[in-house]
Amino acid sequence: MLPILPTDILPTWVRGHYETWLYMIGIFVLLKPIAYLTLRILAQQYTYTVFIRKSDEAYDMLLGWIFAAGIDKGARSVIARVGVRGGGLIEEEAAAAAGPSPKNNNKKRITFSPWNGALLFWFHGRPVYFKTHMRQVGLLQEEEVTVVSLGRSAAPLRNLLEECRQLHLRQTEQRVAIFGNHGSAWSKEASRVARPLSTVAMDRDTKEQLVADMARFVNPATQRWYAQRGIPYRRGYLFYGQPGTGKTSLSLSVAGHFDLDIYRIQVSGITDDSLKQLFEKLPERCVVLLEDVDVIAKSRAASGGGSPSGADSGHPADAAVGTTMSGLLNIIDGVSSQEGRILIMTTNYAARLDAALVRPGRIDVRVEFPLADRNAAKNLFDLVYRNPVDPTEDSSSEKDKLHLLADSFASKLPERQVSPAEVMSFLLQYQESPQQAVDCVQEWLASRASRQLQN
Incomplete structure (x- = not known):
């Protein structure tokens, strides 16, 4: 039979050590903020931190590397999405990478990525702490990633991000990333296999001249030539012709041919200020695609701005256009406009365009897209x-x-x-x-x- 302890032994023991308990609790309350502050100081002095927002392409690069390395399998908190993987791979890319499968097996794929949690992994013998959290941006919230490495050197995390970048470039080789504007921010909309130039049906001589002109522009020697003479390193093209003649197709093809991403802007419904911010956020090497720029001329004519070519066109004006002609002109060749970019404007109605918009210096090459011969x-x-x-x-x-x-x-x-x-x-x-x-x-x-x- 087990011995029966007195029922009052615990209260007696507690009463006997009452002052000791109060003393220990007081010390804990006093030392807690000091310990927290000490840990914060140590973390600031002996760790290196990188913050990456979801809206930045570096987020896709990092998540792609984490997926490729299998580190995401250690996450205890994940978010499920349909169609999109970490690393910016869209549904059809993930399906293509998986190979053939039974019917509908790849349809509406559910993918998982770390969410609102932390991961600890090793990179080149050094512990790295990865955490996702939500960040308040104005009235909205945006996902943000924090990556922390032990030590005061920035080299480990910079090497990690460079490895992420190299993997991303290999994964997206022979593909064209297409970015669209959402307000004043860029977001990746799709990734497409680069379309060969031979698949665009147009006059061979015209195509060859255009490609040769772009090849000269993207040559590093050309950039040095521009810099030595103080000339802004930019190039503008106008693609005009009836719908379905290949203007957008050729834009995608030349972007793939020169390994450039496309940043597509719909000028309707966007303000001058937002357009200015978009141009300021462009990378150094890219293709900027301004589609249907004649819509600005229609808006100008509707508001009495004096666009003679669009006033009697018979097409209804788009009153919702927020971009003004003067705003667009200042942004295209203003001091804040990114250098190294190729600007392609497309229009179905070249006669409507303001002469100031297509003057030399803003538009260097005009390419007509006729109907099929x-x-x-x-x-x-x-x-x-x-x-x-x-x-x-x-x-x-x-x-x-x-x-x-x-x-x-x-x-x-x-x-x-x-x-x-x-x-x-x-x-x-x-x-x-x-x-x-x-x-x-x-x-x-x-x-x-x-x-x-x-x-």
Whole structure:
């Protein structure tokens, strides 16, 4: 039988040590803030900290490295998202990296990333502390990452971020990152496989001249030449033509060709101040895509600003435009405009544009995108039906047959009356049968003409 202790032994012991307990509690209360302050001072003196906001591309680089290293598996607090991984990889990229899978297995993928918690890992023999938290930015909250390394040297974390950057560049090689504006901030919208220049149907000489001009501009020797003469290192291009003629497609292609990211700005609904901040936040090497700049001319005409070319165009003015012509002009070549960038403006209505907007110095090269001629139609036909992996694998007879079909197809198309986008849309209906595309093209043209008459 177990011995039975007196029921009053604990109260007696506590009463006997009452003063001791009060003394210990008092010391704890007194020393707690001192200990906390001491730890803060030690942390400030013997650790190095880097803060990274989610809106910055460095966030994608760091999260991508953490995923690749498998460090995220140690997180005890995560956030689940549909479609987006850490590291900025969108849903289709993650699916492509995973390889083939059963139907719908990659649809609406749920991915997990560290959230509102901490991770401890080792980098080159040094402990690194990683923590995510929410930061108040005005009326909104933004996720922020804190990375802390032990020691007073900045080198370990800088080496870590450089390793993250190199991994990110390898992962995104042959891809074009597309950034869009949300207010006065940039955010990554998508990442696309770089489109070869050969897939853009346009005059070969015009394309080659444009690419050669851009190649000269991005050459480091050109940058030194500009700097030595005190000339702002910027280049502007105007792409104009009817819808569907390849203006945006060529912009994506040249960005991929020169390994540049695209920063796309919709000038409608954005103020001059926000546009100025966006230009100030641009990286040194990039393509800035200003689409449909004629919308500013329409707004100016509607408000009595005197845009003669847009006043009788018959198109409704967009009263919601916030960017003014004077604001845009000052931002494009103002002192705060980032150097090293390539500016591409696109418009369907070149005649509406203010002469000050497209003067030399702001626009250096103008490229017209006409409707498809027969040569462009042949190139599109060849693009759709040739062997995409290795064109040399096609037999000589198959090449000859495809060449004859391309000639026959192009001969049935009216010159400069159909856009390349329309031709491509038609060909994709018969992507497995070039002969059927040739047989059906006249019927398609008749149907298209009938719809145009009705409209």
